[in-house]
Amino acid sequence: MDLRLSGIAHRYGDLTAIERVDLTVGSGETVVLIGPSGCGKSTLLGIAGGLLAPGAGRVETAGAAPAGCLNPLTYVFQDFALLPWRTVEGNVALALEHHPLTASERAERVDAALALTGLREFALVYPKQLSGGMRQRVGLARAVVVRPAILLLDEPLSALDAQTRELLMADLLAIWERERTTALYVTHNLAEAARLGDRVVVMSRRPGRIKDTLAIDLPRGARERPEHAAAMADLQARLWRLIEDEARVAEREVADG
Amino acid sequence: MDLRLSGIAHRYGDLTAIERVDLTVGSGETVVLIGPSGCGKSTLLGIAGGLLAPGAGRVETAGAAPAGCLNPLTYVFQDFALLPWRTVEGNVALALEHHPLTASERAERVDAALALTGLREFALVYPKQLSGGMRQRVGLARAVVVRPAILLLDEPLSALDAQTRELLMADLLAIWERERTTALYVTHNLAEAARLGDRVVVMSRRPGRIKDTLAIDLPRGARERPEHAAAMADLQARLWRLIEDEARVAEREVADG
Amino acid sequence: MAESAPRPVAFRGGGFQPSPRRWAPWLAFAAILGLWQAASAAGMLPSLFMPSPVEIGRALGSLAASGDLGRHLGASLYRIGLGWTLGAAAGLAVGLAMGLWSMARAVGIPVVSALFPIPKIALLPLFILWFGIGEPSKVATIALGTFFPTVVSAFGAVDNVPRNLIRMAQSFGLPVAEIVRKVVLPGALPGVLSGFRISASIALILVVAAEMIGAEFGVGAYILLTGNLMQIDRLLAGVVVLSLLGLAIGAILGRVEAWLLRWR
Amino acid sequence: MAESAPRPVAFRGGGFQPSPRRWAPWLAFAAILGLWQAASAAGMLPSLFMPSPVEIGRALGSLAASGDLGRHLGASLYRIGLGWTLGAAAGLAVGLAMGLWSMARAVGIPVVSALFPIPKIALLPLFILWFGIGEPSKVATIALGTFFPTVVSAFGAVDNVPRNLIRMAQSFGLPVAEIVRKVVLPGALPGVLSGFRISASIALILVVAAEMIGAEFGVGAYILLTGNLMQIDRLLAGVVVLSLLGLAIGAILGRVEAWLLRWR
Amino acid sequence: TKTSIALLPLTSSAPVFVGVDRGHFKAEGLEVELKFMQSAAAVPTAIASGDADFGVTGLTGGFYNLAGKGAVRIVASQAREETGFRFNAFIVSNKAYAEGLTRVDQFKGRSIGLTTIGSTFHYVFGRLAEKQGWQLEQGQLRALQTVPAMLAAVKGGQVDVIQAPPPTGIAIDKAGEGKLIGWVADHVPWQLGALFTAPKTIAERRPLVERFVRAYQKAAAEYDANFQKGAPGKDADALLEIIAKHTKSIPEAVKAGLPYIDPMARLRVQDIYDQIAWNKANKLVDAAVDAKTVVDLSFVAGHLDLPR
Ligand SMILES: Nc1ncnc2c1ncn2[C@@H]1O[C@H](COP(=O)(O)OP(=O)(O)OP(=O)(O)O)[C@@H](O)[C@H]1O
Ligand SMILES: Nc1ncnc2c1ncn2[C@@H]1O[C@H](COP(=O)(O)OP(=O)(O)OP(=O)(O)O)[C@@H](O)[C@H]1O
């Protein structure tokens, strides 16, 4: 299934968050969206997923959803957004409960999602007992359990420490390779962008527009190899040059009040 | 001034956080401390700075402090620890107010620290109006203003987004080159460790011990150059191998209750 | 400064972290009671003005021995229980509505803030007119007193349910009713429970006002009676009963809370 | 499913974000008063039981015209002002001490939780014995009523000062007194101010209880008098005065808060 | 000399009002400040707390408890329910009257409205029951805290019977809001109220008490001469004005509700003893209270009904 954003613009009161964005994410493709703070990345993702009504423009999907898909456009959140009063199992089951599934179908799906994210032994644990990395795994399991056609990820790793981020990135890649899900992935992290993206879309600072798009041709599995270290470093440096000045300006903006 | 930790051990109730650590940070040297979550890095830093009384062992300094040093061992905190009811200027001045300085001496020092961290135009702004990166700059200015002999930094960049981290790392390096301060720097981030450290000390998971020490011989200014990209990638890969399994185990620990 | 002499780093942390001292409260109570008793024995506190702990204890003992304590407690607990249940249930419904719907909130906030500070004893004559002098007026006094704080806390509790959880539920296409049931209500529970703590204290405080209206039995009626008879030792015994009741209710709510919020 | 036909993504967000409606409260008040007046005019509410808004307004008008309103307000404001100041100041001192020192806390918490739920009207006979029948007993009633909530909020406020800020101050070698003055007190200010809001409402509520002790003037005394005389319209006029007073105090505290906490 | 008296703004305090406005206290060199209280219970409390030197009010359980603790002592009489004089009346609700409650000997089992337990109203019903040979039962008494609440309850039929002071009782009967079926004095004559002071005042400032009682007696005598001798005396109108002023009432209303006051402020001493005994029997007054210490008979000559 692919995702098509055309002519998207959005304002919050007087503030123009997004000026005009056209973006298509092809079926099975992973597009990484980077840009300075406040440039409208989260806004764009909210619009893509139907959580925000765009000021202008259209959001459409095309193509077939995978078999058993219950929620074509599914989010993974930066702050995990787990219900603290539900166990891991309960959190993963949440998204299934309002669908007409038999109890055994439901249990099977939940179990498969927990297995995929390595959470099986934690099924009955409450979120407070888990580390940040484990919590985001629950977030991933909850997304996977509905067999999404398109994953929308808003800085899913940025609340984690660097080592956990490393561990999760590897797991995420493995899941993607298996499920071949279309993904729109927002991050600030150039290393993440370079590791995960088929294409990297760079947004300008507010009001957000698409400034540039870089395709990464190396297969994802090969990017870690020592012989590609220089190429990857060069890619990151290019991305950094595209973004550095805008990031510097964005950092120094003072909120009034 | 150098910092000498010998035979440090610490327990919280039944939990042994640090088993036995000997570590010396030479004058002007930057030692980066990495290790999995909960291995006792913050505990060790607290002990080094006199904020925690160690269960066993000694903490000592030796050598002359810089001229005008008001607080030889000075912290920079992960969460910035700014007083929200004071302006940038007021936060930076806080550490001076209980010392017998004339008003003009004080103003001069504050101004110099603000200039060094690029905060001059923000002197009268409250922290809530600043982005995360700007807040940590205030934390740096507050540390610099007392002319510390030894800086203790506990993941000073990890609360920031990746782009801001990049910007601050460059500034931090510039300040260090000028002031030649001794520094003990705690992080989870291997890229940071490889960029900033003269030596990287790797701790094992809880109870924390020193597992290995790597010296980085490339001068800090040269590490970003394309011709060293492969070497740096290799260094990070080595650090990752030293830490990966322990990080994996640490992530999956369940807190009881 | 000698370059080579290492100096130990001075400890400068600690403090500002009150540690529990299990014996201290008991000791404090014992000390207060002891001093009080001593002052009474020494004649520094005239027993008319301030009876000694022993006298109060004796009054409490004879109240318990006569069997009246049970009757008073029973009557008051019935009123508190019923009044609180009605007030809290109605307050919860209104508060949740105010938390969920803009319209209910826009109307509710000003009405609540105008009516909340009205002293309940001011309304006793009205309650007599509306509800008579039997149980209904007493229950109504307590119900009204607990209604407003419950509204405020329930409404605040819904407001404090993290919006990101609601957005998450929407992103999975949960219907509104499911979102309310599975996200908003459990998320509001901590706030609602702490509101219950407050309204339970208020119910206790109001039992005296409520029992001003022709009550024969009840802890409040006993306090009023002994106050009128200037039997200060018995009055204070009644106050001690209320105080213990407050501690007991607090402890019970604490248990309930710990169980319902075990996920915290 | 046709591969090529693009389908728009349905909107599923929004809601759960009550938006302000400036006109709604006024409309609500107008609607309530209008309905009430209509019901009264239609004879559905007997004016003995529930006077109409117009009757209450008329009672209020004649109270104001007679000049008594000023006298009543003056007397009550004096008692509220003095009582609240004393109670809040003492409560602040005790609450801050409990926040800072383990010992004060260990002793204070159980004592406060035992004494907090004691109804102030229960103590009126004692207050007369201790403080006489003049102003002191009235002021003491209000002071005692505001003392405990202030203790609780001040103590909680100190507790909520982020410990990392205190560690930071220690790391720069600030002396303890400086830490208290520059970190703990400003950090506790928001909690203390919101405690003041609560204790101010309580002071208002207690003015009726306080003025049960032989007061000639005072809004509470007026309410009691008119209640005793079953002049329900005047009683409700007095209640309206208290309610407006509450709104006014709330508005003033809101201004003070906005100014003192402009850094938030 | 400055002194003060705590009292209620009721006609039963008439001798004090007369004494102040007709100069009897001034003649004894006393400048008396009147301190009006809100409830009968507050009057002796004001003496105990030192807010006033003297007090006059009805005799209640609370009063005797304070007296028993040595806080107050009776020195002279105030109002009395005296056979032949009409003061408080029994008022029944219309509903109860319609059900057949028309006589004072039918109160058994009926709901009775009171201000508080231990009040003078309570005592009268208690003695009435004793005399008629029935028991005040549990659940029969409704303590409503204030006189107006009590009146409202009988008007609304929420209680069957109350006692009302004149002129309220007559007014209720006239307005048809209830029925007046008898006078307390005809059934339970008793010493309703007294003048009292603190034992400490007696011990330390005996001359003050003597002067005060003398002036009070003169006022009582003037009251007696004008109101209790069949035809009104020559100053009756002037005295009514005075009483009306202090009770915030009008002379006609005052006239309809004047209590009997002993011309020499003598007490019926045995009745006081009986009151204490009844209160003790009903556990309203502590068993330790000794009637002998409650009254000081040395200020008024010729007290009535002295116990043997
Ligand atoms: N609900 C809102 N009301 C008003 N302004 C908003 C709202 N949400 C976002 N904004 C503003 O719109 C702009 C874009 O916000 P958005 O969250 O989309 O940026 P972002 O690129 O995701 O930033 P970040 O990298 O910091 O997450 C920002 O300036 C932000 O302050
Ligand atoms: N005040 C405390 N009381 C009890 N246990 C504590 C306390 N502080 C830390 N610990 C425990 O001691 C261990 C070491 O903690 P510490 O904060 O030093 O680890 P860390 O290496 O800094 O971890 P992280 O990388 O997550 O910051 C952890 O298991 C932690 O849970």
Ligand SMILES: [Mg+2]
């Ligand atoms: Mg964002």
Ligand SMILES: [Mg+2]
């Ligand atoms: Mg740490």
